[in-house]
Amino acid sequence: FYIQYLQLHNAKIYPDILLQNTASAIKRLGRRNILTIESKEVLLNAYSYFRKLETFLRVNDINTIAEGSDVTKIAGLFMEHGSTEEFLSYLRATRERVLAEVKS
Structure with a gap:
C-alpha cells in the first residue's frame, strides 16, 4: 500500500499520478521524482x-x-x-x- 499512499499524498500537486495499475503508478511516481530512480527500480x-x-x-x-x-x-x-x-x-x-x- 506504500505506492497508493504516495499517490494520495502527492495527488493534489500531481493529479496524473492517480493510476489503478501499480506498476504504471510506480513508473509515474518515478517520472515525477517522488521516487528516486533507484527506489523506482527496487x-x-x-x-x-x-x-x-x-x-x-x-x-x-x-x-x-x-x-x-x-x-x-x-x-x-x-x-x-x-x-x-x-x-x-x-x-x-x-x-x-x-x-x-x-x-x-
Missing part, C-alpha cells in the same frame, strides 16, 4: 517478482511459503531459482529491500 522489480509468486500461490491454492516444505521447493523452481535456499534467500532480501524503501 519497487518495480519487487512488485513484478511478488506478483509472479502471488499468481503461483493463488493458482495452487497455497497460503504460506515455509522452510522445508515441498511447496516451497516447487515455488522456488517456478520462480526460476536453482535451489530452495536461493529462493528463500532472494525472497527475504527482496522483502528487506522493499521495507528499507518504505522506511526511507
Whole structure:
C-alpha cells in the first residue's frame, strides 16, 4: 500500500499520478521524482517478482511459503531459482529491500 499512499499524498500537486495499475503508478511516481530512480527500480522489480509468486500461490491454492516444505521447493523452481535456499534467500532480501524503501 506504500505506492497508493504516495499517490494520495502527492495527488493534489500531481493529479496524473492517480493510476489503478501499480506498476504504471510506480513508473509515474518515478517520472515525477517522488521516487528516486533507484527506489523506482527496487519497487518495480519487487512488485513484478511478488506478483509472479502471488499468481503461483493463488493458482495452487497455497497460503504460506515455509522452510522445508515441498511447496516451497516447487515455488522456488517456478520462480526460476536453482535451489530452495536461493529462493528463500532472494525472497527475504527482496522483502528487506522493499521495507528499507518504505522506511526511507
